[in-house]
Amino acid sequence: MSRYARQIVLPEVGAAGQERLRAAHALVVGAGGLGVPVLTYLAGAGVGRITVVDPDRVERGNLHRQTIYGEASLGRPKAEAAAAVLADLNPEVAVTPLVARLDPGNADGLVAGADVVLDCADSFAASYMLSDTCLAAGRPFLTASALGLGGYAGGFCGGAPSLRAVFPDLPERAASCATAGVLGPVVGLLGALQAQMALGLLLGIAPSPLGQMVSFEAPGLRFSGFRFDAAPEPERALRFLAPAEITGDDFLVDLRGPDEAPVPVAPHARRMAVETILDGPLPAPGQRAVLACRSGLRAWAAARRLERVWTGPILLVAMGDPQPA
Template identity: 75%
Template sequence: MRRYARQVVLPEVGATGQERLTGARALVIGAGGLGVPVLQYLAGAGVGRITVVDPDTVERGNLHRQVMYGEAWLGQAKAEAAAKILRGLNPEVNVRPLVAALDPENAGELAAGCDVVLDCADSFAVSYTLSDACFAEGTPFISASALGLGGYAGGFCGGAPSLRAVFPDLPERAASCATAGILGPVVGLLGALQARMALGVLLGLDPSPLGQLVTFDEAMRFGGFRFEGAPEPEDALRFAGVGEIAAEDFVADLRGADEAPVPVGARFAVEDFGPGGPRPAPGQRAMMVCRSGLRSWRAARRLREAWDGEIRLVAMGDGEMRGRQ
């Protein structure tokens, strides 16, 4: 117990709490700017089994915020690099790396049996997909998003409302660290907050981090609110995996020819849908395809105004279902 002496002395932890952490299973999606502090603090606290999922490699342009890595790790898979570093930090922790992208086809399997799932990908497609999987299984879900000089972290599912209850709609426009920029300490702060929330869930602390949203803004002010009573949205637009597209589906590919020279279905623009626009035949399922899922969501909302059948969103392009933070 010498390794954990400074946290075991806390009445909220103690020997019993440390045993709970040692026996816990955590799933971390994304080993980038948010994932780095999450992984370091979970491993440092002695969370017994950690699975880290990320399809990307360590890049020089990310080192300013992904500070667990260095020049020696450039070009290596982030999940595998993170696992090696964490084993050096705490050899008592079992870290399993998975070099793969999170998608609706593997989300349920990856989250199954976990005590807490942490969304460190900072992608709305990943966030909603994981929230749906965790809400269905009753698994606590800790999600964060960071951009520019601010962001938020929140505890969802596991008996609390889902991410959809707090954010029922996708943003009208998408931005990323590559396009809008990010200050390294901002993701470090929010990732550390995610780790704090996850440890609170695993230790059963009261008040629970579940049902709590914490914000941090450009003026370095913290805010937030509790949302235990937030209702779940009805008939939510859900994501589907590429492999779920069937031959009999109505498939609308909203990507341009520069993004997808060979479309997976008929090529449309968002503005094509709505009253008087194209619609599936009776009994067909509509699969709305784009790179991130944002155009799919916008087109699906327009289609829903004129058609009441099943609609699914597919995020198919370069990395939106990945651990990009």
Template identity: 65%
Template sequence: MIRYDRQTILPQIGADGQARIGTAHVLVVGAGGLGVPVVQYLAGAGVGRMTLIDPDRAEETNLHRQPIYGPALGQPKAVAAAAFAHGLNPQVQVFPQVAWLTPENAPALVEGADLVLDCADSFAVSYTLSDICLARRKPFISASVLGLSGYVGGFCGGAPSLRAVFPDLPDTLATCATAGVLGPVVGMFGLLQAQMALAVLIGLEPSPLGQLVQYDMSGFRMASIRFDTAPEPDQPPHRFIAKADLRASDFVVDLRDTQEAPEPAAPHAKRLAEDVFGPSGPCPAPGQRAVFACRSGLRAWRAADRLRPHWGGEIVLLADTPPVQGDKTT
């Protein structure tokens, strides 16, 4: 217990709290700017087991916000982060998976965890995880950061879901690659995720579940709200499905052109733009399921919004991710 002496002397933790931390199994989705401090500080705190899933490899452009990968350029981030965590604390078991988080593999991953941390900064991943965690009453800590601002919140596990707080998408979804991000800012949000996770594991009150914290570091402004009574959306959500869930009878629309995606999401997919859907636009046949596909899910969500008022059938989304680097089986 010498390793954890400085935290176990806290009255909020003690030996019982440390025991809960040590027997916990957390799922960390994403080993980038958010995931790196999460893995560091949860391993340092003595979390018993971590499953870490990420499809990417370490690149030089990552290093200003993911400094642990300096000696591991070119390696899968999940594997390199697991090795770093083991070197930091050999008592912690980290199980890396070099893969995308999808609606196909997510249920089993969530089922085996006591708590889920969304560090992927992908809205398709965030909503997929939130839906599963809400149904299984699993605590879900999610963060999103861009530029000099972002948010972190505790959802599900008895609190409202991400959809209750963010039922709609923003008009545009930039990425760190297109809009930039400052290393300490994204690191700070990762630290907050780790702290929220530990607070949930030890049963700290008030619980971070039902709490949203926003920071704008351009002016060092912070806002915090509780959303314990936020209602879940009445309208059926735009649910993400896995590619393996496609049916031959589906009305599949791939919103990408042939240059972006030489191979469509499905052999029977139609290639159409999102703006063709509306009052006089194409519709599925009676009894068909509408499936909108694109790379991130953003265009699919927008196309679904355009179709929904004019068609009452089932609509689902597909975020068609590229193969994992070096994977010859996909």
């Protein structure tokens, strides 16, 4: 137990708490800037099983904030590279890497086996998918987002309101680290905060981080936050669909242009833009409207337009970036 001596002496941990950590299973979606501190602190603390999910590979432009990787890791799947680092950091922890994109087709199975779910993907599509799944399964869901010089972390589901209760809709436009930039320490701080929330949950430290939102702004080094324990769930929610779940009977719209996606999501897909979604025919009675784009943002915006004239089911598909062979 010498590995954990500095935390076992804490009254909030002790030998019983350390055993709870050893018996716990954490699902971490994303092994990038947020995932790196989450994975290292959970493994270092002795969380017994960690499943890490990430479809991407290590890139040089991300090394400034994904600090467990180096030049030797370039081109390697992040999930596998992270698992190798964690095996050296703490061989007592069983780490399962999954080189795959999270989607509604695999979310249920992944969440069902976890005691706590950490969203480190910095993708709103993944965040809402995980929140929906955790709410249904009763699992605690910890998510964070970092951009530029600030960001937030929060605890949802598991008895607390879901992400949709606090953020029922999306902004018209969303930036990313690639387009807006981010400082490495900002991401590291928020990832460390996620890890602390996870350890607090697993150890039963009060007050619970579930129902709590914490924001950080690097200019001025300001923290702020609020509780949302009584936030109501929205009556109608736009759900995500896995690409494999699209059928030939769906009213399918691909919102990506031919330059972005030369091959449409399916042969029967209509090519349309958000602004023209109402210019063509509407879905037939009883038909599902399925709207696809890269990130899900355009699909969300098009769905809000379609809802004005269509009361049938509307589902969103986030196709993501093409993955290298």
